[in-house]
Amino acid sequence: MVCPVSIIESTDTTIHFEVRSESRPDIIHDVYFDVENGYYCGCEQYHFRKVECKHMRLVKEYMNQLNTLMQTGQTFEEIRYK
Numbered sequence: 001m002v003c004p005v006s007i008i009e010s011t012d013t014t015i016h017f018e019v020r021s022e023s024r025p026d027i028i029h030d031v032y033f034d035v036e037n038g039y040y041c042g043c044e045q046y047h048f049r050k051v052e053c054k055h056m057r058l059v060k061e062y063m064n065q066l067n068t069l070m071q072t073g074q075t076f077e078e079i080r081y082k
Protein backbone atom coordinates (compact mmCIF):
# COMPACT_ATOMS: atom_id res chain seq x y z
CA MET A 1 0.00 0.00 0.00
CA VAL A 2 1.28 3.43 -0.95
CA CYS A 3 1.24 6.04 1.77
CA PRO A 4 -1.35 8.66 0.75
CA VAL A 5 0.36 11.44 2.70
CA SER A 6 3.32 13.48 1.56
CA ILE A 7 4.99 16.56 2.99
CA ILE A 8 5.10 19.35 0.43
CA GLU A 9 6.74 22.12 2.37
CA SER A 10 7.71 22.85 5.94
CA THR A 11 8.87 25.91 7.82
CA ASP A 12 9.65 26.49 11.51
CA THR A 13 5.96 26.99 12.28
CA THR A 14 3.92 25.26 9.56
CA ILE A 15 3.85 22.03 7.58
CA HIS A 16 1.97 21.65 4.31
CA PHE A 17 0.83 18.10 3.51
CA GLU A 18 -0.90 16.60 0.53
CA VAL A 19 -3.31 13.73 1.11
CA ARG A 20 -4.36 11.70 -1.91
CA SER A 21 -7.98 10.53 -1.90
CA GLU A 22 -8.31 6.76 -1.62
CA SER A 23 -11.51 6.56 -3.65
CA ARG A 24 -10.51 9.22 -6.22
CA PRO A 25 -6.72 9.15 -6.68
CA ASP A 26 -6.94 12.18 -8.97
CA ILE A 27 -8.11 14.27 -6.02
CA ILE A 28 -5.57 15.68 -3.58
CA HIS A 29 -6.45 17.46 -0.34
CA ASP A 30 -4.18 20.06 1.21
CA VAL A 31 -3.70 19.74 4.96
CA TYR A 32 -1.73 22.25 6.99
CA PHE A 33 -0.29 22.05 10.46
CA ASP A 34 0.38 25.31 12.23
CA VAL A 35 1.98 25.45 15.70
CA GLU A 36 -0.53 28.11 16.81
CA ASN A 37 -3.74 26.92 15.19
CA GLY A 38 -3.19 23.19 14.83
CA TYR A 39 -4.47 21.26 11.84
CA TYR A 40 -6.39 22.69 8.93
CA CYS A 41 -7.79 20.84 5.92
CA GLY A 42 -9.06 22.37 2.69
CA CYS A 43 -11.78 19.77 2.10
CA GLU A 44 -15.52 20.47 2.22
CA GLN A 45 -16.15 18.28 5.24
CA TYR A 46 -13.81 20.32 7.37
CA HIS A 47 -14.86 23.63 5.84
CA PHE A 48 -18.56 23.16 6.61
CA ARG A 49 -18.55 21.08 9.77
CA LYS A 50 -15.27 22.08 11.43
CA VAL A 51 -14.75 18.55 12.64
CA GLU A 52 -11.70 16.40 12.16
CA CYS A 53 -11.84 14.85 8.69
CA LYS A 54 -10.31 11.69 7.27
CA HIS A 55 -7.40 13.64 5.80
CA MET A 56 -6.39 15.08 9.15
CA ARG A 57 -6.58 11.64 10.71
CA LEU A 58 -4.27 10.30 7.99
CA VAL A 59 -1.82 13.14 8.54
CA LYS A 60 -1.83 12.57 12.33
CA GLU A 61 -1.25 8.88 11.78
CA TYR A 62 1.59 9.75 9.42
CA MET A 63 3.17 12.05 12.00
CA ASN A 64 2.85 9.36 14.68
CA GLN A 65 4.61 6.92 12.40
CA LEU A 66 7.37 9.44 11.71
CA ASN A 67 7.80 9.92 15.46
CA THR A 68 8.03 6.20 16.00
CA LEU A 69 10.54 5.92 13.17
CA MET A 70 12.75 8.57 14.70
CA GLN A 71 12.56 6.96 18.13
CA THR A 72 13.14 3.38 17.07
CA GLY A 73 15.03 3.61 13.80
CA GLN A 74 12.53 1.31 12.08
CA THR A 75 11.40 1.76 8.50
CA PHE A 76 7.89 2.69 7.40
CA GLU A 77 7.21 -0.80 6.09
CA GLU A 78 8.15 -2.43 9.38
CA ILE A 79 5.69 -0.28 11.29
CA ARG A 80 2.89 -0.40 8.74
CA TYR A 81 2.70 -4.19 8.55
CA LYS A 82 2.88 -4.99 12.24
Ligand SMILES: [Zn+2]
Pocket residue numbers: 029041042043044045046053054055056
Ligand atom coordinates in the same frame (compact mmCIF):
# COMPACT_ATOMS: atom_id res chain seq x y z
ZN1 LIG B 1 -10.19 16.96 4.87
